[in-house]
Amino acid sequence: MAKHEPVILGIETSCDDTSAGVVQGSSKILSNIISSQVKIHSEFGGVVPELASRSHLENIYIVIEEALKQAALKLEAIDGIAVTYGPGLVGSLLVGIEVAKSLSYVYKKPLLKVNHLEGHIFSSLFMEKNIKFPFIALIVSGGHTELVKVSAFGRYSIIGQTRDDAVGEVFDKVAKLLELGYPGGPEVEKLAARASFEIKFPEAVMKDGSFDFSFSGLKTAVRNYKHNNLDIDNNSLCSGFQQAVIAALLNKTFKVALKNNIKRLVLGGGVIANKTICEAFVKKAKKEGLDLFIPTGKLCTDNGAMIALAGYHKYLKKQFCELDLNADPGLTL
Numbered sequence: 001m002a003k004h005e006p007v008i009l010g011i012e013t014s015c016d017d018t019s020a021g022v023v024q025g026s027s028k029i030l031s032n033i034i035s036s037q038v039k040i041h042s043e044f045g046g047v048v049p050e051l052a053s054r055s056h057l058e059n060i061y062i063v064i065e066e067a068l069k070q071a072a073l074k075l076e077a078i079d080g081i082a083v084t085y086g087p088g089l090v091g092s093l094l095v096g097i098e099v100a101k102s103l104s105y106v107y108k109k110p111l112l113k114v115n116h117l118e119g120h121i122f123s124s125l126f127m128e129k130n131i132k133f134p135f136i137a138l139i140v141s142g143g144h145t146e147l148v149k150v151s152a153f154g155r156y157s158i159i160g161q162t163r164d165d166a167v168g169e170v171f172d173k174v175a176k177l178l179e180l181g182y183p184g185g186p187e188v189e190k191l192a193a194r195a196s197f198e199i200k201f202p203e204a205v206m207k208d209g210s211f212d213f214s215f216s217g218l219k220t221a222v223r224n225y226k227h228n229n230l231d232i233d234n235n236s237l238c239s240g241f242q243q244a245v246i247a248a249l250l251n252k253t254f255k256v257a258l259k260n261n262i263k264r265l266v267l268g269g270g271v272i273a274n275k276t277i278c279e280a281f282v283k284k285a286k287k288e289g290l291d292l293f294i295p296t297g298k299l300c301t302d303n304g305a306m307i308a309l310a311g312y313h314k315y316l317k318k319q320f321c322e323l324d325l326n327a328d329p330g331l332t333l
């Protein structure tokens with residue numbers, strides 16, 4: 001790696017993870033520190049916005065210091081500061097934004113505003129020297145279920161989305177129904193892996209020819225099944241639910257790729273931490289002859305490095321923003 005490759009600090013506080021990461025160029029992650037608030041929110045069965053912003057405040061400087069320490073860099077050596085400005089919880093976003101603005105001002109470093117979803121989209125492509133466009137991105141997290149055609153950096157068209165619950169949200173709600181704890185996704189996946197058989201649930205897609213999803217019917221089907229079959233084991237229920245989600249995601253995503261004649265597919269968002277979902281995509285992509293990009297490890301869930309990576313591309317284009325940057329909780333692509 002050439003020494004002059006820009007180094008970007010990324011700050012992410014959109015929901016319940018306080019995170020900072022340092023990247024150099026488009027392919028070197030120097031650090032990626034995440035402070036999870038799961039313990040704080042788990043007793044409430046979901047994220048409590050007020051507690052989230054307070055915890056971000058307590059942890060943000062610790063996380064940034066650790067990210068710099070692991071990268072063996074001082075703030076003076078950073079070329080740009082990228083921060084998530086939406087979508088997310090307003091109180092949480094503001095913590096990251098205010099800290100990024102202060103550091104930008106004091107250290108005279110350009111400020112780069114990043115859409116959280118852009119972070120998820122580009123997190124699996126950090127090893128690609130020259131990202132080839134267009135590609136289809138499927139973003140599935142606690143707050144988003146988005147099928148996007150990406151034509152270039154900053155050029156996105158949303159082709160499909162959920163009409164009700166996001167995929168991660170429905171995992172969390174099914175887990176709550178079965179009293180598995182929060183966040184539910186990893187627990188549901190664990191139980192599903194132990195199932196000896198699975199219950200058949202209907203696919204969670206809109207049958208109106210659109211590329212939209214709908215997960216509330218599936219959630220109700222799981223609830224009704226449990227209600228009517230109290231002695232059913234949760235493993236089979238989780239496995240059937242997970243298979244129905246996978247069927248819906250595969251169905252719409254590959255149809256979109258085929259219809260647009262696009263051979264590259266990118267996955268992103270917390271739900272992509274689910275190995276069974278990833279394996280199903282790998283298998284189908286191989287069969288259909290598509291190149292598939294999946295983020296690994298910490299890059300799946302919310303993290304600062306993915307914000308720094310997206311920020312790096314903005315830095316190259318000199319897309320700097322002013323110090324009056326504000327949070328945009330409902331930001332879209």
Ligand code: KG4
Pocket residue numbers: 015140141142143144167168169171172183184185186189269270271272273274275300301302
């Ligand atoms: O991207 P993320 O960390 O935060 C948001 O931007 O929402 O995603 C969090 C979501 C949660 O709903 C969580 O239950 C889900 O991702 N998730 C999973 C798994 N790990 C996390 N869902 C299914 N299977 C998993 N293994």
Ligand code: ZN
Pocket residue numbers: 116120141142269270301302
């Ligand atoms: Zn996210």
